[in-house]
Amino acid sequence: MGTEMVILNGYVYTVDPDSPIVEAVAISGNRIIAIGSNKEISKFITPSTTVISADHKLVLPGFNDAHLHFLGGGQSLKQLDFSGDTSLQIILEKLQKAAGELLPGQWITGRGWDHTQFNRGEWPNKKMLDSLFFSHPVFLTRVDGHIAWVNSAALQLANITQATKDPHGGEIVRDDAGQATGILKESAVDLVSSFIPPESREEKLFALKLALEQARQFGITSIQDNSGFDTLELYHHLADEDELTVRVSEWMDFNDIVHLEQLQSKMAQQQKYTIDHHITIGLLKGFVDGTLGSRTAKLFAPYSDDASTSGMIQYGNELNVMVAKADSLGLQIGLHCIGDEAVFAALNAYRAAYYGNSTKMRHRIEHAQVIRPEDLTLFAEYGVIASMQPTHCTSDLRWAQERLGYERSLFAYPWRSLSSAGARIAFGTDWPVEPLDPMRGIYSAVSRKNIDIGLPENGWFPEQCLTVAEAVHNYTLGSAFAEYSENVKGSITPGKFADIIILSKNIFNIEPAEILSTRIDLTIFDGEIVFSRQ
Template identity: 40%
Template sequence: MGRYLFTGGKVYTASGRRPFCQAIACVGKRVIAAGSESEVAAMVDDSFERIDLAGRALVPAFTDSHIHLAHYAMSLANVELDGSSGPEEVAARVARAVESARPGSWIVGQGWNKNTWPGGALPDRSYLDAVAQRNPVALFSKDLHSLWVNTAALRIAGIGLDTPNPEGGEIVRDDDNRQATGILKEAATALIRRVIPEPACEAMAAAIEKAQSELHKLGIGAVHNMDGAASFEALQLLRNTGRLKIRVTQSIAKDNLDDAIDLGLSSGFGDEWLRVGPLKAFADGALGSQTAHLLRPYEGNSRNAGLAVASKEEMAELVGKAVLAGISCAIHAIGDRANRDVLDIFESVKAESAQRRLRHRVEHAQLLHPEDVRRFADLGVVASMQPVHILTDIPVAERYWGRRSRWAYAFRSLSKSGAMLAFGSDAPVETPDPIRGIYAAVARKQLDGTPDSGWYPEERMTVEETIRAYTAGAAMASADELTRGTLARGSFADMTILSRDIFSTPAAEILDVRVAATVIAGQFVFREGI
């Protein structure tokens, strides 16, 4: 059992009564004291290992409030396409993967982004057919809402001239011959996903085990997992074999809701390592694919206002069913129309939700109409957001949302209204690195430091407010605030030590901050230079 005393730095407890102190001590998996050095010294003896923070900041371990854990884990071994300059470079990367692949095996990758390519046009299957005739290829876009495949993949999925668009999705076709181009959007991606062989449970568990070590290096001690049943099965295997070293709140996919209800599962069931969380469902698409559902059409395209993945009536029925079963809801909504519709639905179940103490969430909440900002606080709905998207979304939002971007990533406005914020990454869409997320929320600039004055700087957050959203806010979102997200007597000893005092670090230097150590349940799971 570890016994540690940390002194000599800035301790951020994320507690409203005493957010900062000088020292903290833990025994086993719990914090026993946090306060001044003299106060905490009175609670320890010579058996404690004394660790000098040497001016560093110690904060509650970060929580990633929105991560696709299995996708992130598997992405570490897939073809990485982020940063590719165009379809030609993507094809070259796929060609290298084909060289070492068995004939007939799937080539899977992710990260291509047409919005950063010259011209910004969607690619087609001809690029992939040229380098992969014997291997089916499936490449997820950066936002995971579009899929680019080759002819072999279309053939395996049985997608032909007569295949209809599924509800809430699109098989993109050539205007002249109606042939599938190789691009599938939103719900249509399921036509390919279902024929890609899933890894065995042990293989997925091993990938997640490796991924959790990477997350520890980033100071992350807990995640809210937005992947589905196969991921949950692998996590249970890790938990049952003592290999799960990160706290997981597991969402329930829409397709699994009836099974969860039949089993009598409700949000909060589980233990300190693995718990059942909210229903996860989609109201719309994404900015990158121009499928986020908007109140007005996209700039430059009067025929496109995005895509409702499910009708408002269907979503209301789904949410109502979950609430009656004691299951909270986390609904993906990016466009201002989708956010308004989801807030309307949450308003319709406000009384029933309060009776069951359910906290609902809007996942992403990227673009809001100003009239809807206050509704998050009024309804007690969590804004589960990912600041790291700002690093790549600024030019895309300006291009497609125009002046509406004033209300994109409206962190400050939501916070001032009293809304609860919980921050995450959406990995593998973006890096899970919280330091980059903190920089994005505080500076509201791209990695190159532009724009100089920040993108709508009136929506900037302070470092403390941002870290609170990665810690205490995240714990509130999953109803874990009694034991997680803050550092107080009796809370779990989940802590991250940073390389410097981030609270006094200029915004431009935040990206230089590194994680020096991560402690989960009173044990070092990552330690470097301390």
């Protein structure tokens, strides 16, 4: 067996408890074949071996983003981006500048606006867009992706009138006269988005290539993706062209379990696009509630800053039936739950399946942002994985306590409480809702400080902070466990895939603030160098 690559002189943090820190790694083909000291691994070097000196820098397993929208992330790189914009005026100026490049009737799309950043937190409305765009339909998604801001032209195309009823699980926000304001929440977003002309196959491939470039730069070698089943063919094409530099677990729609024969047929059709341990069919993704930013996350008690609502829930008793059906077929489920009532609803459904079937699946709760203290132990009891995104906490903390109140905030984004209760945690970004860079997530997990301003000084409810080692584990082996892949990736262990990164700084021995400026120097995917910063 030849040794194609050797890494020497590293601070290799393996995430393997049997050999947590070593100096060197040997790689043959796409697998790690040995780890150990420089002396031990130097024996594997032949005249044809590529020898990399890590210069005593930190070496880690490649990051595994456990929750993102990869195609959407790539598309966002081509769209108008309003992330971080602190006023409506800034957004309107960007829109006006873009208007000069449009063809007649062309849609204007963008994403990332956040009304909580505006003066007094005011919601935008269609009139602001109508003054600029009379004939161009406008569709702008909020930072969380659960709300759209549209103009009158878009509403007219979708035939949304005063008589249009709210769809199940959604809301057409209206003024006192009953007219749509231009804000659409949750499932109501689809009333307009379905009229946007779909991108061509070539446009989608280009977006995925942009996303892959970003992933390589951030050391991401695996993704658990909610881009839609049709994306599997695109990933397969990229793999055939040797351009796919991440391992993909693509998710399905949880609602398809209602039409089981159609789901099984769809899975059979898409199976031809899978590649063992490279492109796989993952979990069934469903939405139980909305988001805190839009006050559509479902809470047991009303919002502290708006007593008129406690959020929206998408399922009733049918949730237990659907979960039991999928569980009995051995299909993994991931349910989007942000509010404490939504989290409990999912745990309750998983409990029934756990004791009712013999499958003992690794079901997941995506986000799990607000949890009642009495429900924390249920994750470990039912084998439920908490799939969380640390930067949601540090982005939301500007207003989260006002929205939730003190008592609920104690167990908001409760990483430490979940970990102490024995829960398994997987980390991701939810890109493009949050930036793709895992360093932002690790910083958030260990500091609980807003990234832009570095506050609160001691962190927001700092008792929920994790250590750097725990955060790294959740981004690597924890994420691999969440997709049943811990035996082939997630740690630098002989026999596992050679997905390895070298960082510019050792994040274990620097101040948390320095984590944000840490870069990836080298990304190795499947035994090959796919990114080098130099």
